[in-house]
Amino acid sequence: MLIQNATLADGRRRDVRVEGERIAAVERRLSPRDGESVVDADDKLLLPGMIDAHVHFREPGFPDKETWASGSRAAAAGGVTTVVDQPNTEPPTIDGERVAEKAALAADSLVDFGISGGVTPDWDPDELLAEPLFALGEVFLADSTGEMGIDADLFTDAVAAATEHGIAVTVHAEDADEFDESVRPSSEDAGDGQRQGADERTDTDAWSAFRTPEAEHAAVERACRVGEELGAQLHIAHTSTPGGIDRAKEAGVTCEVTPHHLLLSRDDLPELGTFGRMNPPLRSEQRREGVFERVADGTVDIVATDHAPHTRAEKDAAIWDAPSGVPGVETALPLLLAEAREGRLSYERVRDLTAATPAAVFDLPRKGRIEAGNDANLALFDPDATREIRGEQLHSKAGWTPFEGWDGIFPEWTMVRGETVYRNDEDEAFGDARGENVRSG
Template identity: 30%
Template sequence: MSLILIKNAQIVNEGEVIEGDVLIDGEYIVDIDTSISSKSSDTIVIDAEGKYLIPGAIDDQVHFREPGLTHKATIETESKAAVAGGITSFIEMPNTVPQATTQKLLEDKFKIAANSSYANYSFMFGGTNDNLEELLKTNPSNVAGIKLFLGSSTGNMLVDNEEVLEKIFSSTKMLIAVHCEDEATIQHNLETYLKEYGDDIPVELHPKIRSEEACYLSSSKAIKLAKKTGARLHIFHVSTAKETELFTNKIPLEKKQITAEVCVHHLWFDEADYKTKGTHIKWNPAVKTEKDKEGLWKALLDDRIDVLATDHAPHTKEEKLQVYTKAPSGGPLVQHALPALFTAFRQGKISVEKIVEKFCHNPAKIFKIEKRGFIKKGYYADLVLVDPASPWTVTKQNILYKCGWSPFEGTTFYSKITHTFVNGSLVYENGVFHNNLKGKRLLFNRTHE
């Protein structure tokens, strides 16, 4: 196998940007230095002058819809879009058809990914009101975590039995990731608007139905239970400024028992965008106010929020264009998340070092992923080159999602992903895919779980 030498890159790693070279041999990074000479005549040399070299992003929350919902997406189509967007590893959610709520059904998903994923992969086991025994069989060394829906979402896996919840929190040392929205509050709000509008509720009311109160009530309750039981809790897609007050930046990430994630769409859109985007930006939890967006940015930058993710959740255009009560929540994001974040960098909202910390380093730390998320000798060569001065516009023609649309359609980004390496293979280069299907199952360093 040829060596690959990346020359003259702006290497972004562990809070620094250093100009230098990276040598890849097989699947691994074998050398990092200010200048590395070509070792043999068949070394492939890539000149990365003017480009950032970052670790491949790790998306800790995606819905790739396979099995059972493959008219929306497949692991193959969405992992391909992810790689084009600089995401080299993903953790997928259990609300597929069938739901990944038994060990056999979970392993079935791993088998599909082994045959079809462009990116590295793991899947979460889905907790329900009645599968604790099965949940406790989950292997911490090769499964990302346990997912609980504390608010109903696509797939209706609501866990609402408080006794069961406490048992799950008390019984496993594995990371428990939660979707937090209080179902009773949502149903009460929904009934109010159904009486007024019927099914055709204006989408602008989505954040009033799936409200700040619903989010805060559920998140604060989950945190209280985690503190009581000592559970390792990770709260997905925080969407309100109020919730950010529940998290701390007073201790290092490695010592946190309670961590939080924010998604790109909650940092990019706010309630003013419903007028033009309609149900295309209908997510659960809802995109909320500009004040919430500002509060989320602040918490991300001051380290109360630990991780960036996408919650990539595609639906067909036809499904999304239905009336409010029938239009499903969720949208595709993996291809466009990093370009959106680099646009925020260009606008002065975030540094490149912080993007890498939150989208590459911290997911690896939180989930204890083996040899990924950093540019280090001996680590897998999951690497991405970003050209910060290469504007392009999102159009139907360059969207790779199976659903064929994006909430970013018509947006011009100023940075472009030019090269993506997965396990040392150049899988994506300037719009062209090479060496298909290099993804591997993620493994986790969890000796005490």
């Protein structure tokens, strides 16, 4: 394929030749060859496919929420060409057998993938860390979906073991000791259910009040201290506060921000209700603005989605009963491009946040940039073609989104290693499963 007149993220106009799975040339002007398919990308934006370093595709264990087939379709339809699945499935990915099981399921993926290993008291570090893992973690410093929270000693042991094997550690940084128990229902003398205490809150903001900003600050501090002592490569997942970001960067630790923490705040909870419950929770509008500033100015390294789908029926519950998590793999890049179109981010910054920097942080040398020799993981966008986001039109099994009614810029097509896996035409055609484990071979 020859893609002519493409506008790259930095504004350069270039022709891009794809041969087999790789980008063969990026030049000002390339002449078509016999038999070569030619795409005129005039006035279109060509980006490296997003590397989403944080998804929960729910297999094995919860195929009603998401499968590798459905999750990767959502990814491809959003311009994502590589995903990294987290270990809190059922059973959790804590040994070689579970890694192999998940890799077999991932054969259904349209997009490239990584598999991260988990830590529980029952994990097998020698066996697990010998597998082709993307990273160790998300390592949970407090319970979240899957109840994989671990204590301080096990965390230190896990970081030491991963560092010995040269594997990065991704940290879910919340300290349960800093949760505000006064707003949570008491379970004493609960009988058939939880007893409502005098101070119990049942409003939609209660989850944010319970899992405090200080819980993130304390956990980031602890993780960074352990990382510094052991010389580890740490990455802080879904930082949600300016303080958490600043502490990570002071320690030379990379961090990510999700689209929901970047664009939504506690002010949105009256409308979102329990569909806005996630871990860490939404923060104040002031903190959200501080996070956005750090994303825009280059302080934050990565945007990753923490794509965590649950069914509508599960989410439509009381604030203390609904599961935490929101879908996001299909809408992340479209939302960021809409922000760039409005001048709040640059297209170069979007490229760096979603592709170039994730590739650099996690050692994916053939991904993340449109350069000769790199994998042809590409997505083409019309920056003037916005589309209203509707949950029922997305491809995740969740069928809903916290960004209902927002504008996004979706890809016209998405390519994984030289083959088109998604084309936004009348049939919304998907290609065949193309995914390969980025750590294999």
